[in-house]
Structure formats: structure tokens, C-alpha cells
Amino acid sequence: MLKFILRRILETIPVLLCVAAMTFFMCRLAPGGPFDEDKQVTVEVRELLNKQFNLDQPLHKQFIQYITHLPTLQSFKYPNRTVGEIISQKFPVSAKLGFFAMCIALGLGILFGVIASLRPNTYVDYIPSSLAMIGICLPTFVMGPLLMLVFSLQLGWFPATGWGGFSGDQFFASDMVLPSVTLGFFYAAYISRLTRGGMLDILTQDYIRTAKAKGASGLRVILKHSLRGGLLPVISFMGPAVAGLIAGSFVIETIFNIPGLGQDFVKSAFNRDYTLVLGVVMFYATLIIFLNLIVDILQVTLNPKLKFD
């Protein structure tokens, strides 16, 4: 397994370099620059700004400087912050939102999926399955405002925007509920569909019938015998899902005004904030590669048919 992990890490390096080069050069090819504003600056000032931010250097030199000094580079848009500072301040927020959403997604998704699979094609199946269908069909930008309207504006249970309570530092605050539920519900819908499918496959297997014949209790059959196999599709889905969840959702972060990194992912490109774009993209690329590695390891551990090679 160690050899497998080492090999995967080595493979990562060229992938990251490619991602960096593509991001860097695509940004530079896009028209407009970080200093284009409503009120145009004079040619002299523009040249001085370019000099100050090293934009007057040849591109390849800039690229090398960017990839070697990325975390300590200044953001173009927020000059008193470095790329590293911005990511380290904002990523924990996105990660926490993702974590809560994932708990909701897995909890609800697996529960609904299992329930639905136990009595296929009866109302016990139809109700959670239709709920899941609604969850998949309702985009987060509809779901979010809808929940906000009901639970925040009408009932007044939760704040409409914000993160971390009034002080902004609480581990769990009521303003985290609505965004987590909005994001979590969307993934819960997928997970319940996947769980139901996976479980239906497993529940008809011979070894399940054997376990039942042996006199194992229903709960034991589900938890011990079925789930391990039934959740395999969920596990493969979790790799990209976790990445998507903790990468922060631009939509959710914008609707609920959450100070996460998902907003910067999109806005830094619009702002032509060359350093921050590269920083955020590289950060996410690394994260996704790492998560995929974990999923691969998990899959092999759960499925004896697979091997590390």
C-alpha cells in the first residue's frame, strides 16, 4: 500500500504543473487586467503599476516566480493580503460548511436509501425516492432562498446570513444551519439514490439469504452484511462529492454571505487577480487529488476484489 501511495504522489507533480501552467496562461490570455477599472488610469500610472506587480517581466519569468512563491504573493485585488493569508482565512469556513453538509448528506442519504431499498416499489420506497428526486431537481439557488424565506424570514428560527454567530468565532452557530442543510440536502438526494441502488443489488445476493436463514436479526443483516457492499457506489461518489462540498459552493456562499473560499474561486477570475486565481486553483487541485487518493484506498479496503495495483 505504501508503494501505491508513493507512486500516486509522484504522479501528482506533473498534473499540478500542468494545472498551474494552464491556469496561468489562460488568465493572461483573457482580455482586461487587474488594473482596469471604471475610472481609467493614465498610461504612466498603468506602467508603474505593472512594474510594481512585476507584470512588466517576461511571462515565463513571472510564471516561475508565481509557482515558486505562490503563498507569499500579494493579491492584486486585496493588496494588503497575501494569497496564503486569504486561503488560510477562508478555507476553514468552506471546509466547516462542507463538513456539516456532508454529515447531513450522509446521514439523511444513507437512511433514506436504506429505508427505500427495504420495501422497493411500495410507499416506503416512493416517499423517500420522490423526496430525493426533488432534492436533485431543486437547484441550491432555489432551495437556499426558499429555506431562508420559511425558517428565517417567516419563523425567525435562524439568521438569514452570516457565519459563526455574532462574534464570528463560534464553533457552531445558528447561522450555519440553513446553508449546511441547503448544501447537504442536495448531496443527500444523490446519496440516497445511490444507496438504494447499491442495497437493492446486495439484498438479492445469496449470502444475504444465507445470513437471514442463519437467523441473523434484520438490523444485523443490514448493518453487518448489506451496507458494506451496498455503500460501494456511495464511496466512489464521495471522492468528487467531498471535494465539491469542502471546496465551497459559490452559490451557497453568495446567497448566505458566507466568508468562504468558494466566492474567491469565481470572483478572483472576474477580478483578474492573477495571483489569487492561481493560488485557489492550485489549492483545490491538490485537495481533489488527495481526496481521490483516499477514496481509492477506502475502496480497496472495503472491496476485497480490488488490489493496490
Add this chain to the structure above:
Amino acid sequence: MTNRIIACGALGLLAGALVGCGPGSKPVEQGTLNKVLNITVGTEPEDIDPHVVTGVPEHHIITALTEGLVAEDPVDLHPVPGTAETWEVSDDGRVYTFHLRENAKWTNGDPVTANDFVQSFKRILTPALASKYSYMLFVMKGAEDYSTGKLKDFAQVGAKAIDERTLEITLNSPTPYFLSLLNHYTWYPVHIATVEKHGGLTRRGSGWTKPENFVSNGAFKLKSWRLGRKIVVEKNPDYWDAETTKLNEIHFYPIELETTQENAFRAGQLHNIYNLHIDKIATYRKEHPDELRIKPHLASYFYRFNITRKPCDDVRVRKALAMALDRGSITKNVTKGEQMPALFYTPPGVAGYTARARIEENVGKARQLLAEAGYPDGKGFPSLELLYNTTEGHRIIAEAIQQMWKKNLNINITLQNQEWKVYLDRQREMDYQICRAGWTGDYPDPNTFLDMWTSWSQQNQTGWARDDYDGLIRKAAATQDPDARLELFQQAEEILMDELPILPIYIYTRVYALNPAVKNWHANVLDHHPWKHVDLEVKAAQ
């Protein structure tokens, strides 16, 4: 068995739904009690260094923290004593002598001296800092030359510290709006020693603007700044006029999305909605008239013509296009925010100036002009593209105008939207035929609207240049008599409206909402609200 699992699931769901229930006291109610104002000014400020930033959100935060030589009256914004207690103007209107007050202090205890101002002016004009807004100081003698590097010796620039507390500023020409200009943050002082300590005077984005380092001289001081969350400023007890300051704290939240601002306002988290969405105006008018505010704004919405390209190189075409619009219908049915249809460019009533020139809305004449230009009934009219930045509000206006031109002139134009930076780039490179634009005045004087159409202005971007226009603007800058000066602007605007390198559409309004508990918040065309006067009153809060 399975029933038990189903029951467990239902219980789990119920428990989940109940977590976090129970209403807490809302930030706005608490804030009003404790004199803490919770507001949003739109986007996250890029920085709070007055010599580096250019934006409006930055303005709102910097004016809470820093004070210039003069301050603004909360009602009509006329200049009132700020850091300078008194001042005199020379007979020729070119030399201002400011006497700084003795008890003006920086938040670290240092006195605010005349030299602080001189060094601050020097900093923003230093070429290496590359300040985008340094041109605001160009009315000062030698400032422009120093900023372009032509002048090396700052002693030649018209800013002198006569002694600790006396500052003399010499201008190029008498500038009637000079005192108002001093309220622009580019003229604000910074604590030079602090800036120097954190990476030097000419490094933008050095750490001096972080809360732990920031030193300022205003009614409030910086308490905390958490990126994407909020900026908190608290009352500065050592401020010379601390008695006037009503609020204990102001929390500035960066909320960009209009609907999110509104939700936060409705949920009792904010005292204001910075921009109210046009779809909500009718609802607020009916249900919350005490919260809705619609006020004239010192800003003009217009289109630029690229006069170096066909067909807009022909003044008859430009006139025909300008005459064939029904601006009243656009403001009534499309923008819906009580904007004023603009038949001229400069917003009316600025420093006693309302343009005499008028565009005539006349479809018959427009058709005739188009025919004279060689396109009778729109026949043979070349392809024409209207460029705007991708925003719903601009799209619906462009579509209305497209329809009006089709109906009135029988010409077809295409609409093209581009992402903000691409749009700016194409405008700068003059790679457009017609493009959307807007201009917000920097100070309350017609000059801020009219000097941008001179041949030397970076903001022109139309390819249009006229010697007589340039001459009038130059002459106005050198004229001391106020009436004669405004008359020169009248003549300039007449040329502008006769030549029409631009197509004025409407004068902006600010449409926002404010909690009735907020007091001493006066509407004015610049949308400035001197923070030390703003108050919160418990009685009016629900």
C-alpha cells in the same frame, strides 16, 4: 424490524429539525440599544489606505476612520472645520492657509501636524506608489508634474508646513470647489511613521492597514477586519470632537448580492439595504414606506459613441439616435427608480449649475437627420453593435433602446454583453461602436463631469476632441468669478450636446432602505453620511 428502522429514521429527522431552534435577540435590535450600527456598503473594501483605493465602499469606511483638513456638514455637506480649525483664502483665490487644531491627535497619541499633511500629499503623488487617484490633487501647484516625475523637488509643490500647525496650500488657479475636494479621501493624511515601518511609503498593500497596525485620526478607530465577514470600527475617545460622536461601533458587512442584503435586512441583521432591487421598489412603497429611500445621485447613465468608426462618426447619425429615444418611458417602465430622464449630461443642481443645453426628443427630426446622413428610413444602415457589461439592469435598458430605434428609425442594432473586465478593456482600446457607461461625480461641481471630455482626459474614450471645448474647460479652471465660470461650463455643455460624442440617458438615483431607528442620516447627491453625526434611536425601532 423494518418498521423499527423506519421509526428510528423519522425520529432522527425530527431531532434534526429541532436543533438550533429558538429565536435569539436580533443584531439590529441589540445594536440599536447599544448604539452599534450594522450596515453594508456593498463589496469588501480592497484596502483602507486612502492613497491606494478608488472605490465607494472604501470611501464609507475610510471616512469613519480618518479626517481631512475640513469635514462635511451632515445635511448639505458644505465644508465645516475638521482637523483644521480655521482657514484663510488669499485675494486671488489661489493660496489657502489652514490652522490645525491643537487637540487633533492620531490614535497612537501623536499630534496631527501640518507636516503630516505635506508628507501625505507627497506620498500619494510619488510616482513609485502609482496611485490611481492621484489626479485629484492636480489642482495643487506642481502636483501633476511631481506625480509624472517631471518635477523632482517636492519643495516646488504647493504644499508647505509653515509651522507645526499652519499649512499653506497653493493652487494652480482659483478652484471654487477646493474645500469640497478636500473631503475626498485622496487628500486625507496618513500616519507617515506607521506606513514607513510596515514596508515603506511607496509599497501598496503593506501591512500598515491591518487592525493591529492601523493608526488614524478620525471619529472612529479600526477594531477588527476579518476578510469577507466584517470590519468593525469603534468610537475614538481621543478624537477632538468625540462629544459629537453618537455611535459606539459601526459594523460594516461586505454583502454584494442585493437579495442577500434584503434578506439580512428583513431578518433583523442589518440597519440598511445598500441597493434595493428594482423589483422590490413597488412592494416597499406599499408595505414599508418608512424604510424606502429614493434620492437623486450625482451620477449620469449614458452611452459612448465611438466617433472613429462608422456609422457613429457622422454627427447626424449620433443626433438621430439621441433624438429617437423616449427617455421618460425608459425611466418609468424599465429602470423604475424615479431616475430623471437626461436630456443633458451633468446632473442638474450641482453647485448652482443646471445645464441650459437640451437634447430634443423628436422622432420626425431624427428620421430626417438619418435620411440626410444617407440612410432614408434606415435603408443601408451599417451594422451597429451596442456593448454593455453583463448585468440584468443594463440588458433591459439596452433592449428598450434597441426597440425604440427599430420602431422610430427602422434600424437594427445588435446587443453584445461582455464580462466586466473585457468590457473595460474594449472600451479603453476603443474596440466598440456604442458602449454603455456611467459616471459618478468625484466632488459637487460641474467640472467633474465636463473635464472628462477634454482631449487629454483618460476618461474620454470616444475619440472625440474639440479645441474650443478644451479651451472652455481650461478657461473655466482659471476663472475666479463664479457666474462667469458656470457660464463657461454652460457653453462647453452646449458644444457637447450639439456634437454628442455621448448619448445621455438618465440621471441616477440611489434606491435603498434604512431602518427608521437610524437618525441624522441625510440624503444628499454624493451619498455621504458623516458618521460622527449618525445616531440610533430606540423609540423608533420596532
